[in-house]
Amino acid sequence: MQEFKHEIARMLTxxxxxxxxxxxxxxxxxxxxxxGDYAFPCFQLAKQLRKSPIKIAEELxxxxxxxxxxSEIKQVQAYVNFFINKEELSRKILTRxxxxxxxxxxxxxxxNKTVAIDFSSPNIAKPFNIGHLRSTVIGGSxxxxxxxxxxxxxxxxxxxxxxxxxxxxxxxxxxxxxEVDLTHEPIKQLLKLYVKFHEExxxxxxxxxxxxxxxxxxxxxxxxALELWEDFKDITIxxxxxxYHRMGIEFTEYSGESRYFKKAExxxxxxxxxxxxxxxxxxxxxxxSEYDMPPFLVKKSDGTTxxxxxxxxxxxxxxxxxxxxxxxxxxxxxxxxxLNQVFKVLELLGYDWAERCTHVPFGLYLxxxxxxxTRKGRIIYLEDVLDDAVELxxxxxxxxxxxxxxxxxxxxxVGVGAVLFxxxxxxxxxDVQFDYDKIxxxxxxxxxxxxxxxxxxxxxxxxxxxxxxxxxxxxxxLQENEEKEVVKAVGYFPDKIQEAAxxxxxxxxxxxxxxxxxxxxxxxxxxxxxxxxxxxxxxxLALALAVKITLSNGLRLLGIKAPEQM
Ligand code: ARG
Numbered sequence: 001m002q003e004f005k006h007e008i009a010r011m012l013t014x015x016x017x018x019x020x021x022x023x024x025x026x027x028x029x030x031x032x033x034x035x036g037d038y039a040f041p042c043f044q045l046a047k048q049l050r051k052s053p054i055k056i057a058e059e060l061x062x063x064x065x066x067x068x069x070x071s072e073i074k075q076v077q078a079y080v081n082f083f084i085n086k087e088e089l090s091r092k093i094l095t096r097x098x099x100x101x102x103x104x105x106x107x108x109x110x111x112n113k114t115v116a117i118d119f120s121s122p123n124i125a126k127p128f129n130i131g132h133l134r135s136t137v138i139g140g141s142x143x144x145x146x147x148x149x150x151x152x153x154x155x156x157x158x159x160x161x162x163x164x165x166x167x168x169x170x171x172x173x174x175x176x177x178x179e180v181d182l183t184h185e186p187i188k189q190l191l192k193l194y195v196k197f198h199e200e201x202x203x204x205x206x207x208x209x210x211x212x213x214x215x216x217x218x219x220x221x222x223x224x225a226l227e228l229w230e231d232f233k234d235i236t237i238x239x240x241x242x243x244y245h246r247m248g249i250e251f252t253e254y255s256g257e258s259r260y261f262k263k264a265e266x267x268x269x270x271x272x273x274x275x276x277x278x279x280x281x282x283x284x285x286x287x288x289s290e291y292d293m294p295p296f297l298v299k300k301s302d303g304t305t306x307x308x309x310x311x312x313x314x315x316x317x318x319x320x321x322x323x324x325x326x327x328x329x330x331x332x333x334x335x336x337x338x339l340n341q342v343f344k345v346l347e348l349l350g351y352d353w354a355e356r357c358t359h360v361p362f363g364l365y366l367x368x369x370x371x372x373x374t375r376k377g378r379i380i381y382l383e384d385v386l387d388d389a390v391e392l393x394x395x396x397x398x399x400x401x402x403x404x405x406x407x408x409x410x411x412x413x414v415g416v417g418a419v420l421f422x423x424x425x426x427x428x429x430x431d432v433q434f435d436y437d438k439i440x441x442x443x444x445x446x447x448x449x450x451x452x453x454x455x456x457x458x459x460x461x462x463x464x465x466x467x468x469x470x471x472x473x474x475x476x477x478l479q480e481n482e483e484k485e486v487v488k489a490v491g492y493f494p495d496k497i498q499e500a501a502x503x504x505x506x507x508x509x510x511x512x513x514x515x516x517x518x519x520x521x522x523x524x525x526x527x528x529x530x531x532x533x534x535x536x537x538x539x540x541l542a543l544a545l546a547v548k549i550t551l552s553n554g555l556r557l558l559g560i561k562a563p564e565q566m
Contacts (some may be wrong), residue, residue: 001491004089005281007069008038008082009218015063021045028079033485036074036081043078053078086484088353090475090543093491097546098470103148104549105494110151115324117143117153118246119250119330124236125169125190130208130365131332133382134432137559138362139330140249141506144557147500155249158314159242159256161233163307165194167215170199170228171207174214186235188381219230219304243383244415248559256316263313264305267349268298276348286345296341311342312349319353326356328504333361334430354420359506363431390415392440393448401566410563414448415440417560419449421447424558425510445514449561454562457548461541464530468542477539482523489516490546493554506558513554522545 009024021044030039042060046053054077061075072083095178097104119139122132139155146153172193173180179196180189203208217225235255244250268284271277276286282301288294298309318327329339339359346354365380393415395409404410422439426432442448461468479489494511530541552562 001093001488001495003092004069004084005038008040009069011067012040012060012065012080015060016045017047019048021048028368029561030076030079030081033077033481033488036072037084037488038082039076039079040082041079041416043233046078086479087476089121089484089491090478090487093471094475094542094546095472095486095550097490097493100544101549102553104553105497106148106150107494107498108148109498110149113325114152114154116156116318116322116324116327117146117330118156118158118328119143120240120249121156121158121160121256121331123163124233124242124256125165125194126160128187128381130380131334133331133380133385134362134365134423135330136244136247136249136382136418138360138428138506139328140244140247140559141420141424141509141557142328142330142360142501143505144559145250145497145501145506145509147559150290150495154253154318154324155251156318157251157254157256159233159254159258160307161229161256162212162258162261164215166218166232167194167211167213168197168230168329169232170214170218170225171201171211173228177199182231182235185234185239188241189230190236204300210366228474229258243386243460246386246412248561257307257314260310260313260317261305261368263317264309267312267316268305268309270349271298271345275347276345281287286348288341288344289537290312291316291344293337293341293344294495308338310341311338315342315346315357316351319351324353324356327353328358328360330360330362333363335359336361345389358504360428362428363426364432365432368566381537385415385419385520389419389436389440390438396440396442397566402566406565410566412566413561413563414451417447417451417555420559421450421510424506425514427507428505428535447555448526450513450517450555451560451562452566453520453560454548454555455553455564455566457520457544457551458564460544461548464537466540466541468538468545470542473542475533475539477533477536478543480523480527482519482526483543485519486516486523486547489519490550491534493550497557500557509554509557513551516547516550516554 005024005027009027011021012023022041026041026044028039028041030036042053042056049056057075057078057080060080061073064080065072066072069088070082072086074081095548100106117139120132122128125422134156143153143155169190170182176193176196178192182189197207197211214225218229271286277284277298280288280295283297284299285295285297288296296308297306299305315327318324331339341390343354343357346357390411393409394407397411418439422434423432425445438444439446440448442452478484489512496508496512500544502505527540529544530537555562
């Protein structure tokens with residue numbers, strides 16, 4: 001729709017040359033389409049020209065003339081409202097969508113720009129929690145969105161694959177290896193070892209000493225310790241890849257904290273040379289009191305580096321390797337302070353690219369209104385959430401449409417899609433209400449609802465059995481207001497993708513798809529698609545096809561597949 005907005009802004013600029021008003025930026029969308037497609041508010045002009053805004057709107061309407069693109073211009077109090085020519089609108093937008101069934105809305109604004117996205121990033125041998133789930137879903141979608149806009153995207157899974165927990169797990173494995181079978185659900189098995197270690201260490205504190213010893217051996221690169229660690233890491237990644245695959249997510253690299261425990265030492269030296277490192281209670285810190293932040297811990301009193309200092313090294317390495325234009329950290333809100341400290345210390349080190357680093361936080365999951373507490377043993381595995389959703393969908397299909405072809409694949413697409421959509425439709429920072437009944441429902445603001453709308457259009461098109469030749473459609477036949485609203489919703493799709501990337505907010509796309517489905521269903525309930533008039537039918541089928549294309553591309557940006565039938 002930007003082109004139309006441009007054109008309207010140009011018409012205004014022509015009448016008011018020399019004005020420094022941002023006509024395009026000020027343009028609004030009237031709440032009721034019956035009032036117009038765009039509205040220009042005259043308040044700023046009023047200040048400049050020292051006239052009443054209503055008077056200005058009246059004068060402008062007198063001066064502006066409709067043309068091939070704008071069919072009507074009218075004053076609504078202090079606004080100048082514009083109506084876009086229906087035929088022109090439909091032709092431009094629908095042609096574009098129909099010509100790009102697989103990539104409608106894709107753009108090239110990201111050419112020669114690289115975005116690094118750190119997301120998912122779970123910890124090995126520690127619980128995969130809801131924070132990781134949301135990070136996976138949101139980060140995965142952001143990756144697709146940026147790629148669609150032509151950016152080069154580095155999807156980084158910054159695994160928590162270093163730290164004292166490995167001492168504990170290796171120690172536990174040495175003690176109780178007979179009790180676990182790492183060939184089956186290894187992530188859960190490793191966690192079992194970790195939990196058992198803590199239980200046993202309460203009774204026998206000497207285990208803690210052993211674990212520390214193991215971690216020391218690891219940091220000293222003792223081959224036995226390293227091999228075990230390597231194994232734990234490999235089997236974890238293998239299992240993770242399978243789950244990510246179900247959500248259409250691929251990482252460019254799995255480069256976890258272990259890559260940086262040595263480099264973190266070098267960063268500590270750099271800090272020292274710059275005079276930024278100070279000793280405090282035996283530990284080495286960077287004093288950030290000047291910036292109203294608590295001290296940033298670089299080294300522990302025993303000289304080992306930490307999560308915090310490894311993040312400095314990782315950030316520098318990312319910049320050196322990718323020369324990113326943006327570096328995003330899709331991490332829960334509880335790490336806001338940590339990341340702000342990291343960015344500040346990078347700045348103090350003299351890296352001007354520190355300002356390109358952005359924390360992308362998000363809210364919690366509420367299960368029937370209750371905050372999930374992973375610490376209390378109620379651990380949520382992403383995989384189980386997906387499995388449960390798929391199982392429930394399978395039951396619904398069995399009941400509603402038992403003869404459906406490829407039931408299993410459809411259940412997988414719909415179940416997984418429901419979980420992803422339930423997360424992504426929310427403004428990221430808000431908490432997510434997670435209730436299986438609601439998210440799996442085929443109506444309401446859900447993934448299955450969108451997939452269902454998509455499948456319904458598909459069967460409509462199939463039933464009509466008409467070849468849709470874009471160049472032979474008479475777009476002038478789409479004169480109904482309900483049709484215009486559908487065309488506009490298709491037309492806004494590319495703008496929404498751009499906005500989602502700017503605001504790092506996949507929910508903008510999710511919400512837009514809901515409105516698209518809603519206006520389409522309004523149209524569908526008000527008018528017949530297949531009519532006695534062959535040409536009208538074709539134009540309406542073309543409209544329906546454009547909606548189908550938009551839905552499937554939009555869903556894909558959220559990691560959701562759209563089945564042809566359901
Ligand atoms: N592994 C960390 C955790 O689970 C998240 C890592 C986020 N990324 C980063 N560069 N700090 O809390």
